[in-house]
Amino acid sequence: MRNYAHPDLADVTIEHALHALSDPVRLDIVRQLDRAGEASCAALDGGRPKSSMSHHFRVLRSAGLVHTRIAGVQHMNTLRREEVDKRFPGLLDAVLGVEV
Amino acid sequence: MRNYAHPDLADVTIEHALHALSDPVRLDIVRQLDRAGEASCAALDGGRPKSSMSHHFRVLRSAGLVHTRIAGVQHMNTLRREEVDKRFPGLLDAVLGVEV
DNA sequence: TTGATAGTTCGTATATAATCGAACTATAGG
DNA sequence: CCTATAGTTCGATTATATACGAACTATCAA
Numbered sequence: 404m405r406n407y408a409h410p411d412l413a414d415v416t417i418e419h420a421l422h423a424l425s426d427p428v429r430l431d432i433v434r435q436l437d438r439a440g441e442a443s444c445a446a447l448d449g450g451r452p453k454s455s456m457s458h459h460f461r462v463l464r465s466a467g468l469v470h471t472r473i474a475g476v477q478h479m480n481t482l483r484r485e486e487v488d489k490r491f492p493g494l495l496d497a498v499l500g501v502e503v
Numbered sequence: 504m505r506n507y508a509h510p511d512l513a514d515v516t517i518e519h520a521l522h523a524l525s526d527p528v529r530l531d532i533v534r535q536l537d538r539a540g541e542a543s544c545a546a547l548d549g550g551r552p553k554s555s556m557s558h559h560f561r562v563l564r565s566a567g568l569v570h571t572r573i574a575g576v577q578h579m580n581t582l583r584r585e586e587v588d589k590r591f592p593g594l595l596d597a598v599l600g601v602e603v
Numbered sequence: 604t605t606g607a608t609a610g611t612t613c614g615t616a617t618a619t620a621a622t623c624g625a626a627c628t629a630t631a632g633g
Numbered sequence: 634c635c636t637a638t639a640g641t642t643c644g645a646t647t648a649t650a651t652a653c654g655a656a657c658t659a660t661c662a663a
Binding site (some may be wrong): 604605606607608609610611612613614615616617618619620621622623624625626627628629630631632633 | 634635636637638639640641642643644645646647648649650651652653654655656657658659660661662663
């Protein structure tokens with residue numbers, strides 16, 4: 404694995420983004436990235452198996468929500484905030500702003 | 504069927520709402536209700552079987568997004584706009600405002 | 604009361620998604 | 634070169650969703 408492909412936000416549908424956000428594990432990841440700014444996969448796993456997390460990060464990347472950069476042995480994730488905000492204005496604000 | 508139970512929005516999670524909105528058929532229903540204000544099930548079916556539509560309306564109701572009132576032989580649906588806006592501020596604006 | 608209309612419920616088939624162990628790949632450090 | 638670490642990929646299992654025909658229920662109108 405040299406590096407990841409990240410889709411152009413123009414190619415991401417709102418359905419795709421909503422689906423990615425509708426899973427509790429992934430929503431938790433997104434919330435943590437929103438606070439933390441950048442984090443490795445391991446830092447966000449909450450005790451779940453690596454293969455499960457790998458699956459969820461893949462879904463988040465394919466929905467254009469998360470960017471993953473390889474930094475040595477770690478894969479560092481960030482929210483694609485600006486791009487997502489441009490493509491889906493107000494969506495992340497709404498989702499992240501909810502009283503839980 | 505005398506009438507429907509509609510959940511209190513306080514009992515609806517954001518995950519549940521996002522999941523309900525992530526299906527293209529249901530998103531289409533929500534868009535149409537947003538424009539039309541109120542519509543029967545049949546008016547929104549786009550040629551799909553009644554049993555399929557019944558399923559999707561049930562999901563939308565259980566996510567607190569749609570209210571259904573029985574009017575004679577028809578079941579009239581509306582978006583629960585105000586309540587959803589109070590529970591998930593900005594969510595419907597974001598979802599309905601997207602460039603398709 | 605008969606028939607038409609609108610929608611539900613049930614059952615089943617099929618598709619999609621989540622979970623996670625095991626084997627694998629890549630990088631860093633000793 | 635060896636080992637540990639971080640994460641991926643594969644494959645199998647299980648869970649959850651979707652799709653939709655068929656039979657049913659409720660209402661209205663003739």
